[in-house]
Amino acid sequence: MPARFDGKVALVIGGSSGIGLATVRGLLAEGGRVVIAARDAARLAAVGQELLGAHQGRVAWVNGDISELGEAERFVAATVTRFGRLDILVTSSAYNYTRAIVDTTEDEIDAVIRTNARGPLLAARAASRAFGPEGGRIVTLSATAARRGRPHRSVYAATKGAVEAMARVLAVELAPRKITVNCVAPGLTDTPMLGGDRDDPNRTRQVPMGRLGRPEEVATVVLFLASDDAGWVTGQTVDATGGYGL
Ligand SMILES: NC(=O)c1ccc[n+]([C@@H]2O[C@H](COP(=O)([O-])OP(=O)(O)OC[C@H]3O[C@@H](n4cnc5c(N)ncnc54)[C@H](OP(=O)(O)O)[C@@H]3O)[C@@H](O)[C@H]2O)c1
Secondary structure, eight states, X not given: OOOTTTTOEEEEETTTXXXXXXXXXXXXXXXXXXXXXXXXXXXXXXXXHHHHHHSTTSEEEEEOOTTSTTHHHHHHHHHHHHHSOOOEEEEOOOOOOXXXXXXXXXXXXXXXXXXIIIHHHHHHHHHHHHOOTTOEXXXXXXXXXXXXXXXXXXHHHHHHHHHHHHHHHHHHHHGGGXXXXXXXXXXXXXXXGGOSOTTOHHHHTTSTTSSOBOHXXXXXXXXXXXXXXXXTOOSOEEEESTTTTO
C-alpha cells in the first residue's frame, strides 16, 4: 500500500523546531520529500543532517528569514530546483509576541506583521504559482489567540487573524486549481516557543486535558490537511488544543 506522501514534495517553513519539525518527520515517515526553511543555519543543518541519516535523498534545507522580502519566493524556488515540483506548503514559522499595546513600538508591530502575516501571504503566493495541474495544499499555523480576548496579545492575535482570513479567501480563489488552503490553530504546545516555564501548573490548569500538547499531536492535523484525504476540506481553521480556549 503506498504511503500518504509518496511522490509528494513539501516545503516546511519553520521546520527546524517544534510543530514544524514534527510535521517534517511525519511527511518523511510517510514517503514525502521535504525542504525545511528556517533562520538559524547551525540548527537547520543539524536537524537536516539527522533526518538525512534515516531518509537519504529525501530531505534538503534552505536558510533564510521569511520576514525578508523575496525570501518566501526563494524557499519555493529552492524546493522546485531540488526536487522538481511542489505539492505542499506548510508555514509554521512565527514571531510570538506579548506586550501591552501602550508599550508596543512601531518597529515591533512591523516585525511581527512581516513574519506572521506578510511572510505566509508571500509564501502562499509563491506556492500557488509553483503548484502543478494536480493542485496543492497550503497549511498555515495560526493560534487560538486569533479569536480570544487575552490582554497583551493584540499584535500577535492580529497576525494570526490575518492568516485565518487569508485561508478563507484563498480557499475560494484557488479552488478551481485544486488547491486547498487551511489553518491549524494549536493550543499550549510543548515546544521552545512556549519558553522556560513549560511545566508551570498555572499553564496546564488552563488546558481541560490537564497537560501541554505534544508537537506531534498538532502535526497530525497538519498532515491530514496536507494529504490527499483532505481534498474536500478548505478555508478552515482546525483547532488542536486539548480543549484550551473553549
Ligand atoms: N507552541 C505553542 O504553544 C503554540 C501555540 C499557538 C500557536 N503556535 C503556532 O505554531 C507555530 C509553530 O510554533 P512552535 O511552537 O513549533 O515554535 P518553535 O518550536 O519556536 O519553531 C518555530 C520555527 O520557525 C522558525 N522561524 C521562526 N521565525 C522565522 C523566520 N522569521 N523565518 C524563518 N523561519 C522562522 C524557527 O527557526 P529559526 O528560529 O531558526 O528561524 C523554527 O524552526 C507558530 O506559527 C506558532 O505561532 C504555537
